Amino acid sequence: MTSHLAVLKRFFGDREFSLPQIALLQPADPFLDTAGEDLRRRVFMTRDLDGASLCLRPEFTIPVCLSHLESGREQGRYAYLGNVFRQRRHGPAEFLQAGMEIIGGEQRAGSRESLVKDVACVVTALDALAHCGMKKTRVIFGDQAIFEALLLALELPDAWRARLGRAFGDSRKFESDLQLITSSGPALEGSDPELRNALNNMDLQAVTDWVAIKMANANMPFDTGRSAEDIAERMIAKAELAATQLSSEQRRILDAFLDIEVPLASAVEELHEFSRSMAIDIDDAIGTFGWRAEQLTKQEDKDVTFSWRASFGRPLDYYTGIVFEIFQSGSPEPVCGGGRYDHLMNMLGADSEIPAIGFSLWIDRLPGDTK
Amino acid sequence: MNLIVAIPSKGRLKDRSLEILAAAGYKVELPEDNRGYQGSINGKSGVEIAFLSASEIARELANGNVHLGITGEDLAREKIADVENRLGFALQLEFGHADVIVAVPDAWVDVETMADLDDVAAGYRARYGRRLRIATKYWNLTQEFFSDHGIAVYRIVESLGATEGAPAAGSADVIVDITSTGSTIRANHLKILKDGIILRSQANLMVSKSAAWDAENTRIKSDLLSAIAKNLSS
Incomplete structure (x- = not known):
């Protein structure tokens, strides 16, 4: 392991990545706020004397992003190497990771610059793995953007589009959400006649008033969280949706799309064929996807194969575009995971959206030591 | 022995x-x-x-x-x-006998199921600048249940008593708590979600x-x- 670390340290150093100092003990809030409370079960938590929650660093991306924010720089290329700590059923709780993050600069989602950086990120990951002696690899790509484009093209109601977009990459949740949409029942059953009346008339003001009275009766604070109007708006949207159903045709298109898994080199052709046969227009998204796919495919050779799986994504709301995993040929566990996370910096407190992409390597899954 | x-x-x-x-x-x-x-x-x-x-x-x-x-x-x-x-x-x-349940303010007419709560939780940060907050002393049961419903983006606010008062006090948006008859829940202008029963204990x-x-x-x-x-x- 030590020699993999030494090799990678040199690798990142030679390419002029900066190596920010990341403390082992981190404030827990940024992790829990972004990745969700679910993470709490998988991190080692503790408290300081003032009661603030701390954790052993479970990963590097978030602390690297925070240190970038603190630096005030517009853009940065960062690398990291070190131990991370996660509670796991199997395997040691402490293990090595290394990786890089490219934060800021010209890489707006979907722009040519962002695609160039997408490709550079994958190339750097493969290069780093090759330096660690890993030659034969298999890379699987996924893309949130093309799925979002499909949802748009299907002309689904906003609420459903948001729901399915969120579940992308989590097949169990996706399936249960589809069930829900396919069988949306009456939303107004059992509700107060006055409310039902207001809803039937789609009268936003009347529904808002009704909710505001409920809130006042409960002494609920008006200045934090959901307002009466927010609640009323969603209620009306929901009432509208109660009459709508996902058509079997829409369902068929979604299922067919998510079944696609092809070599990256033929993905564009496959997507054109798909959109033609389903009579939907996702040409813009295919164009973006295709340009990147073409650049990536140039990196393929006899030792490196690329494929695209339409259903592959990460169900965290800060991932926005390309995701990828790299496997040693014949192994089920990825040695590398990466992707574009344009929403994360904003969540961590940046004033505006700062696009970013990166990958991390599971060093203990790399083939034998090179020493 | x-x-x-x-x-x-x-x-x-x-x-x-x-x-x-x-x-x-x-x-x-x-x-x-x-x-x-x-x-x-x-x-x-x-x-x-x-x-x-x-x-x-x-x-x-x-x-x-x-x-x-x-x-x-x-x-x-x-x-x-x-x-x-x-x-x-x-x-x-x-x-x-007591049920561990998910309850939301009565005024949230649009939220009847965990799927509704999922929708609301997902939009919380963008709208209100913070995650949805859940008051509970049942950290683990809450995390497991929410995770089973595919909901990850929320924060738990530790509650050491009178959990049902948290929404009115403004310290949390929804609660996970124990109830035997539901009367405390109703008295606090809360309602149990239709599929919000975590455990019948x-x-x-x-x-x-x-x-x-x-x-x-x-x-x-x-x-x-x-x-x-x-x-x-x-």
Whole structure:
């Protein structure tokens, strides 16, 4: 392991990545706020004397992003190497990771610059793995953007589009959400006649008033969280949706799309064929996807194969575009995971959206030591 | 080594536990000063009673320090990781009924199910600059249940009492709490989500899987379990 670390340290150093100092003990809030409370079960938590929650660093991306924010720089290329700590059923709780993050600069989602950086990120990951002696690899790509484009093209109601977009990459949740949409029942059953009346008339003001009275009766604070109007708006949207159903045709298109898994080199052709046969227009998204796919495919050779799986994504709301995993040929566990996370910096407190992409390597899954 | 049965050290749970044991022919002899934490069974050797707090009982069972114990299923499932492999839920004792539930403000007319809550939670940060907050003392049950519903983006606010008051106090948006009749929930202008019942809990007689089970203890356990089971079903 030590020699993999030494090799990678040199690798990142030679390419002029900066190596920010990341403390082992981190404030827990940024992790829990972004990745969700679910993470709490998988991190080692503790408290300081003032009661603030701390954790052993479970990963590097978030602390690297925070240190970038603190630096005030517009853009940065960062690398990291070190131990991370996660509670796991199997395997040691402490293990090595290394990786890089490219934060800021010209890489707006979907722009040519962002695609160039997408490709550079994958190339750097493969290069780093090759330096660690890993030659034969298999890379699987996924893309949130093309799925979002499909949802748009299907002309689904906003609420459903948001729901399915969120579940992308989590097949169990996706399936249960589809069930829900396919069988949306009456939303107004059992509700107060006055409310039902207001809803039937789609009268936003009347529904808002009704909710505001409920809130006042409960002494609920008006200045934090959901307002009466927010609640009323969603209620009306929901009432509208109660009459709508996902058509079997829409369902068929979604299922067919998510079944696609092809070599990256033929993905564009496959997507054109798909959109033609389903009579939907996702040409813009295919164009973006295709340009990147073409650049990536140039990196393929006899030792490196690329494929695209339409259903592959990460169900965290800060991932926005390309995701990828790299496997040693014949192994089920990825040695590398990466992707574009344009929403994360904003969540961590940046004033505006700062696009970013990166990958991390599971060093203990790399083939034998090179020493 | 004697077989150790842990029962709650106070309140209704203690009284009902003693009643059930007595009815099954296992009358507990309380310590003479009535303040001690150990008892014995009238006429039965080889059995000890340990009076512990309800949540300690779950932990001691899991660690194998007591053989049998009576406590709420909610506590065992909340306090013990990997509970199914560490405890056996041998008998439901038909008392101490309480549901662990997800409740939202009554005014949230648009939220009736966990799927609705998922929608609301997803939009929270963008709209209000923070995650949806859930007040609870059931950290683990909440995380498991929400995770099963594919909801990850929320924050838990630790609640050490009067959880049902958190939404009105503005310290949380929704709650996960225990209720037996739902009246406290309603009195606080909250409502339970249609699919928001995390656990229907009651007092259980639980068996530690890691305690020292010699032949004698195993025999005493079987006798005790069948005596109580017979009594419950009659």
